[in-house]
Amino acid sequence: MPKALTIGGKSFDWGSRTYIMGVLNVTPDSFSDGGKFATVDAAIAQAIQMVRSGVDIIDIGGESTKPGATPVDEATELARVLPVIEGMRQHPDTQHIPISIDTTKASVARSAIEAGADIINDVSGGQFDERMFETVAQLGVPYVLMHMRGTSATMQQMTEYDDVVGEILAFFEMQIDRAVNAGIDRAKIILDPGIGFAKQYQQSIEIIRHLDRFEILDLPLLVGVSRKSFIGKILNQPDPERRLWGTSAACCAAIARGADILRVHDVAEMVDVSRVADAMFRN
Template identity: 90%
Template structure:
């Protein structure tokens, strides 16, 4: 694995510590905090709060990917994310922070990068838009490739696996090859097994238990467990905001199995988890 990746003013030294990606949903229908940061000012205030808390990357999404979510058109997604990206870039407290754009649309990704984003985070792993890999290659930016079957609207009917980790690995290997053949620098690819995306409760747990199997790909591993439904099932907690300590446990387990980046809602609390877990589990 390439040991260093420089993004804006930050150097990511993979393996030295766990990095934290803060979730900033600017949608009205996110599973956890839908609507709370849907105005530009509220989103910028949230970004400032995350930077103060120690976030490494802010991940901005303008389309919900929760189970059963209805897709939005390009114009709607752009109207949600571009003013927020521009506002964060213009604010003195946040202008230095790396931003990822959480989108499956190549056109949105391109516009977001032009507006000041640095990373493309694609939950479809390049499946939804035939232009995505060519766009990432042309832009020359880091790319997060996630595993997903179906679409957010259909994915929870597509959870039949013989070997869930093995099949995710096979998908990622295939998509990495496609991405590299399209001109994407392999050293700029990060992988995400897609916890909760076309995975049932037990399958999400199985993936976390075996995250070390993804080491064979020799790429930075991003894991998103924050407030997910499998934690709610374990805790019998239907409210996503009531899953803080369950999220902390799942984050700790993910670090123990080799996660390089954690995508979370509660930055300050999970940063404490990371600091302790890194001492326990990293050389």
């Protein structure tokens, strides 16, 4: 695995510790915090709080990817994310923090990077926009490649696997080859197995139990378990905001199995979880 990757001027030294990516949804319909940060002022205030809590990257998304979410057009997505990126780059408390743009659209990714974002987080893994890999290669930025099947509307009907981890591995191998052939630097790819995306709750647990199988690909691993439905299923807790302790347990398990980055809503709490887990599970 590459020893380090520079994102927004910050060095990420893989294996040294767990890095925290904070979720900043600037949408009205995200599954756990929809509408809370839909104004620029609220979003920047949340970003400042994340920075003070020890976040390493802030991931800004302008289109919900929850099951059944309504797609939005490019103009709507840009109107949501660009003012927040620009505002963060102008604010002294957030101007230094690496920014990730959570999008499946190449045009949105390009505009966000030009506005000051540093890394592209694509939940489709290059499947939704045929221009994505070419765009990432031209921009020369790091890229999070996630596994999913179908779309937000259809993914929960596409959960049949013979070997869920093995099939995700095969998908990664195929998409990494496509990305590299398009000109993306392999050392700038980060993999995300897509917990909850076209996976039943038992499959999400299986993926976390066997994250170490992805080590064969020799790339850093991002894991997003925060507040997700498999935790709600285990706890019989329908309210995503009341899944903090379950999220903590899942994050700890992910670190024990080799996660390099955790994508989370509750930054301060997961910074503490990762520090303790790192002391236990990392050299």
